[in-house]
Amino acid sequence: MASVNMADVKRLRELTAAGMMDCKKALEESEGDFDRAVEILRLKGAKDVGKREARTASNGLVAVKQDGESAAALLELNCETDFVAKGERFQELAAQVVEHILATRPGDVDTLLASSLDGKSVKEHLDEANAALGEKIEIRRFAVLEGGYIGAYMHKTDPQLPPAVGVLVQLDKPNADVAKDIAQHAAAMAPKYLNAEAVPADVVEKERALFEEMTRDEGKPEAAIAKIVEGRVNGWYKDFTLLQQAFVKDNKKSIAKYAEENGVEVLAFVRFKVGQA
Template identity: 40%
Template sequence: MAAITAKMVKELREKTGAGMMDCKKALIEKDGNMEASIDYLREKGMAKAAKKSGRTAAEGLVFDGVSDDNKTAVLIEFNSETDFVAKNESFINFGNKLVEISLNSDVNTVEELKAVEIDGKTVETLITELIAKIGENMNLRRIEKVTTDGFVATYSHLGGKLAVIVEMSGEATDTNKDKANGIAMHVAALDPKYLTSSEVTTTDLEKEKEIARKQLEAEGKPAQIIEKILIGKMNKFYEENCLVKQIYVRAENKETVEKFAGDISVLSFKRMKVGEGIEKEESDFAAEVAAQING
């Protein structure tokens, strides 16, 4: 049997991120064969990761990036179970790597991104290995990618808890990029539901009208007056919910986003917030710790 040295254990740990004792055990099991030991730890790591895959991952970060030519932008939501892990260097580096891959390939979906190979391993496999290394479930949840004939800009808020892409017409001059960044920040702050009034569906509009009508009826307004008031209320609805009609968040003269943009215009926007739509598990922390102590 080959002698297992501290140097071998250290090398295996650096290659796999596994614990010292696990590395020593793997080397003993595989008689000092480094590659076989790596495979052994991967197999064990995958088994550990599988046990964690059922746990809810609703924290994490939205990673964003823009191509060098300002023609493509991407948002990727990569989830973890806790905010603590979202601050882990390995987690952050991996998220940034996902953005780099997405910007430099033709992937547009989570499935396509998971299938990309890096040094002989798929992204999906690398996520599994990261789960085993860090000890929490993780999930590559969403990707939004925008490519344009104009230019794109992104804005990240709260350290990556929320991010935005705006697609703009025109050229990516410094002045125009400043405007685009300002509009992306506005989208993050005000969360518009539509780009323009033309995107508001008849169903949405009728729903808003019905709510407003019932409120006015409850106030005792006459029917003929209600219809006139509704016109004003629907105009207000457009101003509050359509990006280009909203008052720009940093405007000093009450100008709309459309006017702030000037000779360029917003073509589309994407807004992504960590964990939106995920039902988080409620747990008794004291009971959870007790359960872990009791094995």
């Protein structure tokens, strides 16, 4: 098996919350491949590894800008320390950039960086902030939702820091209370996809293969494996798709059921957490 250093072990432990020795063994077995190491930890039953692998890994903030009730932009702006994240200049830069995103609707980060803002490119604004603040400042991602009714929720994980979690929820018709409830739910429960249909086929196949391997390792009868695997895939959907998740305020109903009872349809959502994939 390949040797690993303690820095790599620490990084995997931070990503997964698994034990130190489990992380070391998984990295040795995977020959340093972090994605495979996460799968190995899941196969060996490390508690909640799949749900914890995207923990916060950097500093910064999430900023939002809304235009009435039917358009909004969300931005994740990163820095190296929370000292800079809570600074006025960094927060002003984020507000300036997210407003620019909503006004110009760039297609991707590269297009955004090249776009003109107050006579300079966005990249030049970031470079100036880098020089002034003494840290690497970068735009990690952004999103824009438009149409229907857009609700937003921003959450501070530390009252002394700017929001680290931001959610946009798009409904087919106005309902501020439902939009807020679903946005707060998404902030807490971290769904990755809207529904089962939104999950990429390669992701489903990867999970299915992993569950099949788990089931075989458990010694289940061959005739029962397909049914067990399908049940585990459906359970995965309930963990990671917004509409199938149990509503945090009433776990006897799904988000889809809650929306239906209130006469609205959830069209889309975006959730950013600083440092999270």
